[in-house]
Amino acid sequence: EDQVTQSPEALRLQEGESSSLNCSYTVSGLRGLFWYRQDPGKGPEFLFTLYSAGEEKEKERLKATLTKKESFLHITAPKPEDSATYLCAVRTGGFKTIFGAGTRLFVKA
Amino acid sequence: DAGVTQSPTHLIKTRGQQVTLRCSPKSGHDTVSWYQQALGQGPQFIFQYYEEEERQRGNFPDRFSGHQFPNYSSELNVNALLLGDSALYLCASSFFGSDAASLGHSNQPQHFGDGTRLSIL
Numbered sequence: 001e002d003q004v005t006q007s008p009e010a011l012r013l014q015e016g017e018s019s020s021l022n023c024s025y026t027v028s029g030l031r032g033l034f035w036y037r038q039d040p041g042k043g044p045e046f047l048f049t050l051y052s053a054g055e056e057k058e059k060e061r062l063k064a065t066l067t068k069k070e071s072f073l074h075i076t077a078p079k080p081e082d083s084a085t086y087l088c089a090v091r092t093g094g095f096k097t098i099f100g101a102g103t104r105l106f107v108k109a
Numbered sequence: 110d111a112g113v114t115q116s117p118t119h120l121i122k123t124r125g126q127q128v129t130l131r132c133s134p135k136s137g138h139d140t141v142s143w144y145q146q147a148l149g150q151g152p153q154f155i156f157q158y159y160e161e162e163e164r165q166r167g168n169f170p171d172r173f174s175g176h177q178f179p180n181y182s183s184e185l186n187v188n189a190l191l192l193g194d195s196a197l198y199l200c201a202s203s204f205f206g207s208d209a210a211s212l213g214h215s216n217q218p219q220h221f222g223d224g225t226r227l228s229i230l
Binding site: 004006032034036041042043044045046049087089094095096097098099100101102 | 113142144149150151152153154157159164165167199201218219220221222223224
């Protein structure tokens with residue numbers, strides 16, 4: 001069965017303390033892996049799409065990487081405004097997108 | 110450029126009632142997907158509409174149904190509401206188009222609205 005698991009469930013960082021979020025997946029036929037950011041009371045905001053192992057994407061303090069079994073979202077020198085829930089999702093051979101439960105990130109000034 | 114818009118933002122219903130939620134996709138998008146997000150969980154896929162037809166469905170009962178209109182907007186209908194239907198309902202749109210149709214799949218990302226918060230009493 002297709003599955004997406006994110007870890008840790010929650011992460012507390014000091015401002016400037018870099019870290020990584022993990023997304024591991026088991027799917028039949030990966031068509032794309034997506035990272036989203038979700039703020040409280042809002043819908044998910046698209047960040048990155050990764051298609052194949054070895055691919056990397058960057059945006060400001062965020063960098064996403066992909067291997068054959070997992071993806072990492074690296075956060076460099078985070079700021080309090082980076083506090084949010086980060087969601088990982090995979091699209092399989094059909095039209096269905098499967099989401100993980102998310103990692104709640106708290107960055108303290 | 111208007112993004113995905115959903116209405117209403119909040120809704121309170123009682124068990125057994127029926128509800129209709131509405132979604133207008135981002136300009137240029139032709140595909141609409143609906144998700145249910147329980148508190149503290151990731152979105153769960155309900156179904157996807159393309160060319161006014163349901164293209165794929167997740168593990169949700171027939172009480173959940175939908176519709177897509179010629180202008181690509183969509184509705185989600187839920188009948189015989191249960192307490193467990195309380196959740197944030199998200200609409201997401203994306204562009205599929207003829208190139209993806211020939212491939213049988215699309216890698217285009219989905220863009221989400223801010224959802225409808227449905228509470229069942």
